[in-house]
Amino acid sequence: MGKLSFDQLTDLYILLSVDRIGPAKVRNLLAKFKDISNILKANISDLMETEGISKELASRIRKSSLNKDSTRKLLEKEIKFLDKIGGRIITVWDNEFPQLLKKIYDPPLILYVMGNFDEMDKYSVAVVGTRQPTIYGKIQTEKIVEDLVRQNITIVSGLARGIDSVAHSTALKNNGRTIAVIGSGLDVIYPSENKKLFNEIKERGVIISEFSPGTIPNAENFPRRNRIISGLALGTLVIETAITGGAMQTARLALDQNREVFAVPGNLGIKQSEGTNMLIQRGEAELIKNAEDILTGLELKLKPLVGKNIPKYQKDLTIFEEKILNSLINEPLHIDKIAENTDLTTSDCLVNLLSLEFKGLVKQLPGKMFMLM
16 A cells, blocks of 8 residues: 555544454455545455454444544544644654564554654664663763664664763764654653753654553553664664563563674673673674774664764784773773783883774773773
């Protein structure tokens, strides 16, 4: 089907209002009846020939077709409200519907959208993580996102506190593109402290929701949101998460969608690192140290965008420089700690750290602290 008419959109709303009818069952019905209007006109026995449609469900579909006038009025009201707040409805059959999202096994049929998609949004990386990041997690998020947007990569995240907010704000700060997928209606900003960030993304990126206006951010909304976050991106980067964190679910959804998963390693014994370390240990995520690792991991998918400009790691490292880089892989360290970890003198460490700074691999922080670039 092409872009839906208002009548077809009304029929789709009617169908989705039926209890236990979701995108998967709608697709099964469309495979048989070809058009949404034909589904609502079908008799019970014909409906029951569709996979997953019981007699009870078929009866509900038939009864729902009697609600067309009331649904039409509600839809008209919803469209007017969305227009007032700068939003709109798109469906999976519209040309502007993100192509990457369309390819997952259960894409949403309807999206509520603020802002405008860009042709370059097909080169996206999702960045997700804990709502309570450490300083290390924030630094890594800022560093990696800044380098990704410099390569024209769009950043996708969920507008949550913590890593999500840092990812969005860093992308905007560096004049990059960002897409926020929320678990509430477009008129319900959650968390409320992200109102300014929400409005900035609306003006310079895209806000997406699968939920109609007025929907509050119930817990059951977020798993559905997470599949959209991973579905919009070529790969998902996890920066700090507990084993039970929502970011872990997003990572596994990405794997189910046959997308790449990357993770930043963290300190052992810290709750925020348990999830990322587990993903790496199980081989479910590729360990990355910087944006270059992500670009290299996605090289074939990104070739039309960055081609030969994908940066490569320096190969001409001395054994002492490699020791120092390995020492810094988990977190920023004081010069004395680096010396202790590498069995080098402080003066030898400073000489090699200076060399690594010139190569763009290490950055000095206040208080004689050093971190990977």
